Amino acid sequence: MKKIGTGYILVLLGLLMANGLFGSDRIPVRELFDNADRYEGQKVTIIGEVIGDIMRDGKTSWVNINDGDFLIGAVILDESLLGKIKKIGRYRVHGDTVRISGFYQTHCREHLGERDIHVEALDVVTGGYELEDSIDLYEVIVSILLAVATLIFVFHTHGRNVRKDSAGQHD
Amino acid sequence: MIERLIKYLQIVYKWVVGVTIELLYPFLTFTVAAIICFLSYLVILIRK
Amino acid sequence: MIPHFSREDVNSILHYIGKLTHGFGIVMIVPVFIGILNAEWAPCIDFIISSLLCISIGNLLLMTFPLERDLNWRQGMSLVALSWLVAMLLGAMPLYLSGHYKSYLDSAFESMSALATTGLVVVNDLDHMAYACNFWRHLMCFIGGQGIILVALTLFVKGGSAFKVYVGEAREEKIMPNIVQTARFIWFVSLTYLVIGTLILFLINLFRNISPGRALFHAICLFMAGWDTAGFSVQSQNILYYHSPAVETATAMFCLLGAVNFGVHYAVWTGRPKELLKNFELKAYVMSILVLFALVCVGFTMQFPFPDYVSFFRKTFYQLISAHTGAGYANVTTYHFLKYWPPLALLGIIMAMGLGGSSSSTSGGIKILRMCLFYKGIKKEVKILTSPESAVIVEKFHHIRDVTVEDNHIKMAAMIILLYITMYLIGGLIGSFYGYPFLSALFESVSATANVGLSMGITSPAMPNGLKVVYIIQMWMGRLEFISIFVMFKFILSLKSPQ
Numbered sequence: 001m002k003k004i005g006t007g008y009i010l011v012l013l014g015l016l017m018a019n020g021l022f023g024s025d026r027i028p029v030r031e032l033f034d035n036a037d038r039y040e041g042q043k044v045t046i047i048g049e050v051i052g053d054i055m056r057d058g059k060t061s062w063v064n065i066n067d068g069d070f071l072i073g074a075v076i077l078d079e080s081l082l083g084k085i086k087k088i089g090r091y092r093v094h095g096d097t098v099r100i101s102g103f104y105q106t107h108c109r110e111h112l113g114e115r116d117i118h119v120e121a122l123d124v125v126t127g128g129y130e131l132e133d134s135i136d137l138y139e140v141i142v143s144i145l146l147a148v149a150t151l152i153f154v155f156h157t158h159g160r161n162v163r164k165d166s167a168g169q170h171d
Numbered sequence: 172m173i174e175r176l177i178k179y180l181q182i183v184y185k186w187v188v189g190v191t192i193e194l195l196y197p198f199l200t201f202t203v204a205a206i207i208c209f210l211s212y213l214v215i216l217i218r219k
Numbered sequence: 220m221i222p223h224f225s226r227e228d229v230n231s232i233l234h235y236i237g238k239l240t241h242g243f244g245i246v247m248i249v250p251v252f253i254g255i256l257n258a259e260w261a262p263c264i265d266f267i268i269s270s271l272l273c274i275s276i277g278n279l280l281l282m283t284f285p286l287e288r289d290l291n292w293r294q295g296m297s298l299v300a301l302s303w304l305v306a307m308l309l310g311a312m313p314l315y316l317s318g319h320y321k322s323y324l325d326s327a328f329e330s331m332s333a334l335a336t337t338g339l340v341v342v343n344d345l346d347h348m349a350y351a352c353n354f355w356r357h358l359m360c361f362i363g364g365q366g367i368i369l370v371a372l373t374l375f376v377k378g379g380s381a382f383k384v385y386v387g388e389a390r391e392e393k394i395m396p397n398i399v400q401t402a403r404f405i406w407f408v409s410l411t412y413l414v415i416g417t418l419i420l421f422l423i424n425l426f427r428n429i430s431p432g433r434a435l436f437h438a439i440c441l442f443m444a445g446w447d448t449a450g451f452s453v454q455s456q457n458i459l460y461y462h463s464p465a466v467e468t469a470t471a472m473f474c475l476l477g478a479v480n481f482g483v484h485y486a487v488w489t490g491r492p493k494e495l496l497k498n499f500e501l502k503a504y505v506m507s508i509l510v511l512f513a514l515v516c517v518g519f520t521m522q523f524p525f526p527d528y529v530s531f532f533r534k535t536f537y538q539l540i541s542a543h544t545g546a547g548y549a550n551v552t553t554y555h556f557l558k559y560w561p562p563l564a565l566l567g568i569i570m571a572m573g574l575g576g577s578s579s580s581t582s583g584g585i586k587i588l589r590m591c592l593f594y595k596g597i598k599k600e601v602k603i604l605t606s607p608e609s610a611v612i613v614e615k616f617h618h619i620r621d622v623t624v625e626d627n628h629i630k631m632a633a634m635i636i637l638l639y640i641t642m643y644l645i646g647g648l649i650g651s652f653y654g655y656p657f658l659s660a661l662f663e664s665v666s667a668t669a670n671v672g673l674s675m676g677i678t679s680p681a682m683p684n685g686l687k688v689v690y691i692i693q694m695w696m697g698r699l700e701f702i703s704i705f706v707m708f709k710f711i712l713s714l715k716s717p718q
Contacts, residue, residue: 033554051346052454055462056428062462064454066346071455073462091259091349106524113530114462115552139264139316146271153278189488190411196495197475200505201468201536204512208532211516215523 026099029070036106044117045101046072047125051089054082060111063119065100074100075111076119087128097126228710230284232298237280239302239367243309244273249358250313254351262351265316273309293706299368299388300707303695306367307331310359317352319343321680324687329356331691334363335698336581338450338547338672339663339690341680345455350436353453357440363698364447364477364581365409369402388699394485394579408484409446416442416473423465445470446477447581450547450672458548464533467550471540478504478544478576480588482619499616500577504587507574511567512539518564535564538673543571545582547672556675562658569662572671573643583670583697585639589632591616596629638701642668646693650677653686663690668697 026045048067055062061076066089076082089095102119247270254263290298310333311326320326325341332339333356342348342356362370368388394401417438424434437453444451454460458467483501486494495501515535525531534551541548556565575584599614606612614624643665650660659675666673667690678690696704 033552036554036558052460053429053433057463061428064456064460066455071346073456073459089346091257091347093347107526107530109526109530111462112464113525113527113534115459115555116462133259133261135261135264139261139268143264143267143271146268146275150271150274150278153275153282156278156282185490186411186488189484189490189492190415192492192495193476193479193484193487194415194472196479197472200475200508201471203509204536204539205532207509207513208516208536209528211513211520212528212531214520218520 029065029067029072032072032104033070039104040106042104043101043120044104045099046117047097047099049089049097050085050087050095050128053088054085065098072117073114074102074117074119075108076122078119081119081122084122084124086124087130089128092131092133094129094131096124096128099123099125225714227288228294228297229714230286231288231290231294232301232710233280234284234287235290235298236301236305237277237284239277240273240280240305240309241277242370243306244270244275244277246358246362247273247313247355250351250355253354254349257350259349259351262313262317262349265313266351266355268316269309269312272312293710296703296706297710300695300699300703302367303331303334303699306334306363307691307695310334310355313352313355317349319345319348319352322684324684325680328687328691330359331694332672333357333359333449333451334367335670335694336360336364336447336449336545336583337667337670337694337698338444339667339674339678339694340451340672341678341682341687342455343680345453354436354440356451357443357449357453360447360449360451361409361443364443364449365405369405388703394482404485405481408481408488412446412473412476413439413442416446416469419469420466423463423469427461427463441466441470442473445473445546445548448474448477448545448547448576448583448670450541450549452548458537458550459552467533467537467548470546470548471537474540474544474546474548477546478580478582480577480579480619482579483577486619494619497617498619500588500591500618503591504577507587507590508539508543508571511543511571511574512536514567514570515539515564518561518567521563522559522561524559538568539571542568542671542673543574544576545572545584545669545671547666549673553674553676556673557659565658565662568673569665572662572665572669572673573639575669575671583668585636585669588618589636591618592624592628592632593636595624596633599624599629635700639668639697642693642696642701646689649689650686653683664693667693670694670697 026047027039029046029048032039032044032046046065046067048065048071050063051066051071052064059077061082063074063076063082063085064071065074085096085098087093087096099122100117100119101121102117104117106115107113108116108118247266251263251266251270254260254266307327307330310330311323314320314329315323315326319342320329321341321343328339328341331337345353366388394404417435420438420441421435424437425431429437440451440453443449450457452458452460458470461467480498480500483494483498486498512535515538519525519531519535523531525534534555537548537550540546541550560568573584574590575586576582578586578588595614595616599612602612602614603610615621616624643661646664646668647657647661650663651657653660655663655677659677662673662675663677665671677686
């Protein structure tokens with residue numbers, strides 16, 4: 001009995017430790033801003049969409065992550081992590097949703113005061129996808145009608161003389 | 172013809188010189204501001 | 220006898236509104252090409268609809284009010300004020316059709332913010348906005364910064380009317396003998412720096428691994444918003460998106476240049492570079508930047524959150540330049556302002572925003588020339604009181620040419636300064652009534668009226684509609700410096716039917 005009980009305790013401890021290995025639970029970026037002091041220098045995990053561009057300064061790459069509420073810049077030094085990002089969010093493109101873990105700093109000394117996360121781990125949670133550029137038929141009809149109206153106006157005003165009253169107005 | 176060309180060249184020269192000098196004025200402002208900031212930083216360090 | 224506005228005044232004004240509307244519709248075709256280049260078909264349709272609607276409305280007005288007359292002062296001023304409102308409503312159309320704005324009011328807010336080169340934004344999901352739409356936002360900054368009327372002057376306002384509408388749009392400098400030539404020179408300066416600025420920013424972006432197409436797009440938009448001290452950005456994080464001291468330096472440089480009087484540009488570019496050293500307004504402006512920056516630094520001596528000198532200089536000086544030029548680019552978040560900036564530093568920023576840049580530049584705010592006149596006025600008064608009665612006191616300063624300070628100059632300067640301060644306070648009080656902390660409300664009010672665009676977090680799509688309307692009015696009044704708007708209100712209130 002004692003051995004089984006010890007076994008259960010060990011398994012429980014193992015599970016608790018394993019949970020710690022996957023990093024802390026994800027936190028919203030807003031939480032990082034609201035309670036910056038609490039997370040300063042700590043390892044944090046955020047989940048969000050990669051948007052815009054991947055920018056490089058020498059060996060450092062910058063990726064901006066939007067968690068739906070706020071955005072933050074992530075610093076990636078490991079090229080292999082960058083290779084995991086396939087789609088970046090733009091017009092008609094929803095970028096890869098990634099989970100990043102790294103050390104948060106409000107004023108990063110290395111990056112001249114930037115608020116950033118130095119990424120240690122990056123995983124793609126959901127791949128990005130493209131959206132269709134849907135054209136509204138109603139809008140097309142309206143634009144055709146307006147084009148016709150405009151042409152009518154233009155031809156009408158083209159034929160008229162604009163008379164200039166050079167006498168002007170006096171107070 | 173040559174006089175016209177010289178006149179246009181003079182205008183372009185003044186334009187180029189003007190733009191170059193104007194681009195210097197922000198850098199001078201930055202430099203003085205950097206000195207002010209550094210002096211404040213020294214005060215902060217001394218206080219710490 | 221005070222003359223009332225009549226039907227003839229209405230006819231003249233609406234004729235020119237028709238021309239402006241027509242012209243605005245033609246300008247809207249530019250984003251269509253951007254949309255075609257990027258295969259953005261839905262935004263193309265939005266801009267085609269908006270453009271055709273503007274052209275149709277313009278033509279309808281021209282057909283209804285065909286007579287083109289020379290404008291007098293009240294017509295010119297009213298035209299300017301009304302033009303800006305009309306441009307706001309027209310410019311909002313494609314924004315609203317894009318689906319990124321909660322309501323037409325939000326689109327109108329963004330439109331006015333762009334045209335008045337403020338930079339306060341209420342857009343949703345800017346990071347997924349089409350290039351065409353984003354370009355339109357920045358193009359409106361460029362047009363608004365140059366001046367809608369200035370655009371019109373270069374194209375179709377002729378004769379005696381030209382100067383009246385030019386002054387109505389808060390420009391007084393007659394750089395060249397002819398106003399239309401002045402307008403064209405202003406365009407020449409802007410286009411010269413457009414080429415230089417876009418090239419510099421393009422190279423920085425390219426060097427940082429941004430694709431050439433996007434690097435160019437970002438460069439053009441950043442320049443247009445920077446030079447015209449608007450502060451709009453392609454991405455929602457504003458300048459923070461780039462994480463780049465190089466981008467910040469370049470944008471700060473062009474903001475500073477945009478905030479210089481166009482008359483000074485003319486002098487320097489035509490063989491008088493010493494104007495940069497002699498010009499009283501420019502010297503006062505540089506002094507103001509440095510003094511207010513010193514105030515910001517003193518504020519941080521009491522509460523210092525930065526790890527080192529470089530971060531300290533980078534974050535504080537950029538914000539001060541952004542505030543003082545009226546650009547509104549932010550390399551700190553609103554959270555940063557609220558949490559880490561001491562009250563004295565925030566006061567420095569508020570004062571910088573309130574003062575603004577040089578007169579006849581792309582900047583907003585009270586303008587440094589007015590403060591110079593105010594200072595000279597006080598100096599003159601003190602001299603008069605302390606000198607023998609028979610003494611003749613003359614105050615002069617050099618601003619493009621030697622200027623003798625007259626009593627009416629001082630009076631006008633003092634009046635406009637008072638109007639700005641009143642507007643700042645009224646906006647701050649209204650913000651407080653909506654439940655926001657007074658300092659934040661005052662910051663936002665000054666930012667709107669002085670057309671800066673920095674925010675303490677109040678401006679957002681979730682902001683009360685009433686406050687959006689208040690800020691629209693503040694941006695409009697601040698951009699046109701009140702007088703033309705007061706003339707327009709008198710026009711509306713005193714319309715009488717023909718006898």
